Amino acid sequence: MNMKKTLVLSTAAIGLAVLLFGAVYESFQDSKPIVLETVGFPSIGNRTAKVEVVVIEDFLCSNCKEFTQHVFPQIQTRYIEPGQVRFTIVPVAFISGSKPIANAALEVFLSSPDRFFPFIEEILAYSRDEKVEGISLIQIAEKVGGIDLARLQDCIDSDCHYWELEKNLQWAQAVMGKDFGTPALYVNGKSTSTRTFEGVQERVEQVLNETH
Amino acid sequence: MKLIKNFLHLDLALYLAWTVALSGTVLSLYFGEILGIEPCNLCWYQRICLFPLAIILGIGAYRDDRGIALYALPLAVMGVLFALYHTLGQWIPSLFRSSVCGHGQDCGIPVFTLFGFINFPLLSALGFVLILILLLLARKNGTKK
Numbered sequence: 307m308n309m310k311k312t313l314v315l316s317t318a319a320i321g322l323a324v325l326l327f328g329a330v331y332e333s334f335q336d337s338k339p340i341v342l343e344t345v346g347f348p349s350i351g352n353r354t355a356k357v358e359v360v361v362i363e364d365f366l367c368s369n370c371k372e373f374t375q376h377v378f379p380q381i382q383t384r385y386i387e388p389g390q391v392r393f394t395i396v397p398v399a400f401i402s403g404s405k406p407i408a409n410a411a412l413e414v415f416l417s418s419p420d421r422f423f424p425f426i427e428e429i430l431a432y433s434r435d436e437k438v439e440g441i442s443l444i445q446i447a448e449k450v451g452g453i454d455l456a457r458l459q460d461c462i463d464s465d466c467h468y469w470e471l472e473k474n475l476q477w478a479q480a481v482m483g484k485d486f487g488t489p490a491l492y493v494n495g496k497s498t499s500t501r502t503f504e505g506v507q508e509r510v511e512q513v514l515n516e517t518h
Numbered sequence: 519m520k521l522i523k524n525f526l527h528l529d530l531a532l533y534l535a536w537t538v539a540l541s542g543t544v545l546s547l548y549f550g551e552i553l554g555i556e557p558c559n560l561c562w563y564q565r566i567c568l569f570p571l572a573i574i575l576g577i578g579a580y581r582d583d584r585g586i587a588l589y590a591l592p593l594a595v596m597g598v599l600f601a602l603y604h605t606l607g608q609w610i611p612s613l614f615r616s617s618v619c620g621h622g623q624d625c626g627i628p629v630f631t632l633f634g635f636i637n638f639p640l641l642s643a644l645g646f647v648l649i650l651i652l653l654l655l656a657r658k659n660g661t662k663k
Contacts, residue, residue, distance in 0.1 A: 310533065310582055311580055314533060314536070314576060314579045314580040315535075315580070317533075317537055318540070318541065318576060321540045321543075325548065325552075328548045328552050329552050332552045332553065350589050483554075485554065499557070
């Protein structure tokens with residue numbers, strides 16, 4: 307191979323290496339915590355806990371369903387129930403068809419806060435295409451129990467929380483900017499992957515150690 | 519010694535034009551995809567001119583095919599024009615003034631400014647001008663050959 311060809315190939319390799327190095331370096335950098343104003347959003351757990359986990363989710367998003375079914379129960383058992391973590395959920399509705407569900411969920415939170423999480427767990431237990439659209443939200447609420455059904459029906463009929471969902475979406479877009487996507491999870495303002503419980507655990511333990 | 523002598527005898531205009539395009543591409547991808555700084559519309563037009571240059575000039579340099587300069591020149595010229603317009607827009611914001619607010623990154627707001635006048639579009643314009651000069655040189659040398 308002549309010298310020029312070697313030069314071109316080595317330069318291309320250097321260019322690629324620089325880009326890869328930059329990507330790897332940045333991925334190992336800790337994301338900076340941001341201040342999240344979460345007053346008024348559905349929340350469970352110890353109000354005075356030093357760690358707040360905030361999750362932004364759309365109830366029809368398949369990754370949110372994955373998170374709620376597999377990661378959330380572990381966070382609940384390990385941190386929320388012992389009072390180490392306060393868990394706040396910001397419902398957004400940007401996927402087609404998710405507004406009525408989020409609307410009903412917000413109403414459940416307003417009328418019977420303790421039934422909110424069982425209600426969304428029940429909703430997420432139904433698969434998107436088969437059941438939520440087939441079964442009425444009232445039926446789900448009935449199954450969960452302890453929810454004022456008449457009030458819920460009124461809210462469903464009048465889309466009573468649509469304005470709030472719009473506000474939530476703007477809030478979430480302002481927080482995430484270009485990287486908007488659900489589920490998004492923040493541990494004391496630090497963006498954390500929702501893929502595994504271990505990832506969340508690592509970040510929560512880190513914050514708990516720092517605050518001790 | 520022989521290696522240095524050989525190196526000096528190489529006609530490197532096409533290769534250098536490619537390295538400028540490659541550096542610009544790496545820089546643009548680093549800021550856009552890794553640091554997450556969203557490119558504005560005019561940045562995208564400059565990217566449209568730059569990214570193909572990083573590929574075709576690489577192939578041209580590898581094969582020592584100076585004929586490629588002719589195909590690359592229009593991209594470099596368009597890149598210079600977009601970059602100059604973008605630079606002026608950041609220096610004179612009234613150029614980009616609009617009566618409506620849009621969605622996405624505002625082309626009139628510089629991501630960074632050095633010494634009060636050096637910004638990304640200016641660097642982009644300089645890069646494209648350099649590519650343009652080197653391509654003309656490569657073509658001239660090629661014709662001589």
